[in-house]
Amino acid sequence: MFCHSCENKRMIHEVIPVGPLQCNCSIIGDETSHEAMVIDPGDDIEDIVAILEQHKLQLKQIVITHAHIDHVGGAMKLRARTGAPILLNQNDYGLLKMLDVQASWLGMRDPGKVEIEASLAHDQTLRAGKLEAKVLHTPGHTEGSVCLYFPAEKMLIAGDTLFARSIGRTDLPGGSFEKIVRSLHDRVLTLPDETLVFPGHGPQTTIGEERVENPFLR
Numbered sequence: 097m098f099c100h101s102c103e104n105k106r107m108i109h110e111v112i113p114v115g116p117l118q119c120n121c122s123i124i125g126d127e128t129s130h131e132a133m134v135i136d137p138g139d140d141i142e143d144i145v146a147i148l149e150q151h152k153l154q155l156k157q158i159v160i161t162h163a164h165i166d167h168v169g170g171a172m173k174l175r176a177r178t179g180a181p182i183l184l185n186q187n188d189y190g191l192l193k194m195l196d197v198q199a200s201w202l203g204m205r206d207p208g209k210v211e212i213e214a215s216l217a218h219d220q221t222l223r224a225g226k227l228e229a230k231v232l233h234t235p236g237h238t239e240g241s242v243c244l245y246f247p248a249e250k251m252l253i254a255g256d257t258l259f260a261r262s263i264g265r266t267d268l269p270g271g272s273f274e275k276i277v278r279s280l281h282d283r284v285l286t287l288p289d290e291t292l293v294f295p296g297h298g299p300q301t302t303i304g305e306e307r308v309e310n311p312f313l314r
């Protein structure tokens with residue numbers, strides 16, 4: 097469990113790895129208003145709901161960083177439990193229609209149709225109480241991949257765009273190595289060095305560490 101706090105705002109932030117591919121699902125809540133957002137509920141929805149209940153959080157939105165099954169597979173179940181709308185960048189709507197194909201590649205069960213309430217646009221601000229996240233459209237791992245940047249907390253939810261010492265694979269349908277490198281340089285490495293990064297899989301890191309240590313960013 098990770099907790100962040102700064103002068104005027106307090107954030108509840110829990111990260112749990114979900115499903116067989118251990119996608120890092122973030123549960124982020126405003127400690128004052130108890131409004132929350134969940135990012136990438138790929139699976140294990142009961143565990144996510146338990147954390148929401150434990151902190152008495154009211155889920156306002158379900159945010160999907162990209163339409164791979166390990167990130168979006170549990171979204172409809174979470175919507176059914178909470179009534180919260182699901183948001184995804186429109187460039188991944190095509191991939192979302194291929195969840196049955198993705199499921200068969202991985203030997204997983206088809207989660208069925210996922211209904212998106214609205215597209216996530218670059219530079220759009222998402223809110224949960226006083227917490228604010230800026231949407232960064234970062235195509236490359238998929239066409240519709242996004243990262244979420246919380247400026248007040250200097251924190252980035254990176255989806256599968258940036259990992260500790262690695263970057264997202266680009267060999268799957270819709271992937272582009274050229275685009276992910278451009279997204280990283282133009283929209284991710286422009287963030288402050290002290291920005292804490294929570295990748296879609298594996299351990300957390302910082303922008304400063306990746307700027308120096310990540311072999312794909314030199």
Ligand SMILES: [Zn+2]
Pocket residue numbers: 162164237256
């Ligand atoms: Zn992915």
